[in-house]
Amino acid sequence: MKVNNREYRTIWMDDQKVYMINQNLLPFRFEIFTVLDYRQLCRAIVMMTVRGAGAIGAAAGFAMALAFKEAEQTKKIDLPEIARKEIESTRPTAQNLFYATRRVYDAGLRSFRHAYDEAQQIADENAAEGRKIGEYGAELLSDGCRIETHCNAGWLGFVDYGTALSPVYLAHRSGKKCFVYVDETRPRGQGAKLTAWELQNEGVPHCIITDNAGAYLMSQGLIDIMIVGADRVAANGDVANKIGTFEKAIAAREFNIPLYVAVPASTFDMNCPSGSEIQIEERSTDEVLFQEGMTDHGEIIRVRISAPGSEAINPAFDITPARYITGLITEMGIIKPTEMEIHSLLVKAATGSNDIPC
């Protein structure tokens, strides 16, 4: 994706270092954050310097590769296993994190070079899958359509293109008029800060709405389709996504608005029978009690926005049951969120057979 006329990925690696767009500074500053070892990369995942299902997956793969490099240099043969545990404890809900550590760990048992190649491969696949999801999803978007999205499942949340926003980008580039209602997505504001910034970069008309405005806008006939991403999809089609998604799904059902979840095959977890078994990450309550923003003088500051002395809770994700989901937009086509369709998609992904029919 282009930022200031230069082509970027959200995260990338060379032989020595991993580089990422610092998502904590957006939309106020565009800076590249660099890490040298897997511990720093774990910290960047926890602090959400890099965030979003696919980007976390790529980061975890790169972290695993850095651990193999360190093990080779220091001759600490047990380091990759220790590192894998540390990486996997950073963000428990994101399935892509575990998918990537497993693949890179298995490859790294041969050599650091194999780990490195596998990590690069995961990042490349993620970018290519985003594009395919965009192609399939764009077919759902008619000229003039109005889309609501929650959180950020754009290219910042992946290596490139993204999932929920990729169909919008491809439809927009093909000349279709699209308008996006962006849920601000409290507490961290990924919609207001990241999705809005991405859409500006792409020149897509949009506006930011408060998290509680969705049902009202739907009732007024202003939303044609809702598209969101996912952090993990259970075998029965239940979906874990950013907190607030379930409420939107209930509202969308009330007003007969189709809800699509855009997701690569790597986000499916067939070892997880249903959404109730997905571990929901609890994050710091400071994210609820405080907000960060920029003053008119360009200073980034943090202010308390809640009654001093009151406590908060901060579950980062919720589960939307499969029955609320119209379809899953994948890199191999659009499927219904049923165990049978998910299973057959994954078999086709594993055997490398052709796209499934929509």
Ligand code: MRU
């Ligand atoms: O906590 P985050 O920002 O890493 O959350 C992940 C998300 O962005 C979403 O839940 C998203 O909608 C799907 S994955 C990009």
